[in-house]
Amino acid sequence: MMERLNAVVEHRGHKRKSGRFSVAELVEAGLSWKDARAAGIGVDKRRSTLYDENVTALKERVKAVKSKAPKKSRATKQKAKSEE
Numbered sequence: 079m080m081e082r083l084n085a086v087v088e089h090r091g092h093k094r095k096s097g098r099f100s101v102a103e104l105v106e107a108g109l110s111w112k113d114a115r116a117a118g119i120g121v122d123k124r125r126s127t128l129y130d131e132n133v134t135a136l137k138e139r140v141k142a143v144k145s146k147a148p149k150k151s152r153a154t155k156q157k158a159k160s161e162e
Contacts, residue, residue: 083119083139085132098122099132107136117143 084095085103098120101111106128111121119139 083135085120086129087125087127096122098125099136100125100127102126102128103132103136106133107140109136109140
């Protein structure tokens with residue numbers, strides 16, 4: 079299981095951890111907010127800020143998830159086409 083991904087936000091001039099990412103950060107990383115929720119990533123729809131370190135963390139998480147996802151074999155793809 080992957081460890082929890084925390085966003086970094088500024089609050090009163092200090093950086094602190096937040097459990098959620100803004101929609102702008104998700105879009106910049108190539109995710110929709112629905113896909114992020116399905117992957118267990120917190121989304122804060124009220125935030126509109128965009129921090130580069132959050133986008134970088136999201137991109138790394140997306141790469142890690144995609145690399146661990148099982149790839150369909152060619153036989154499976156051909157079987158799916160023949161069933162249609």
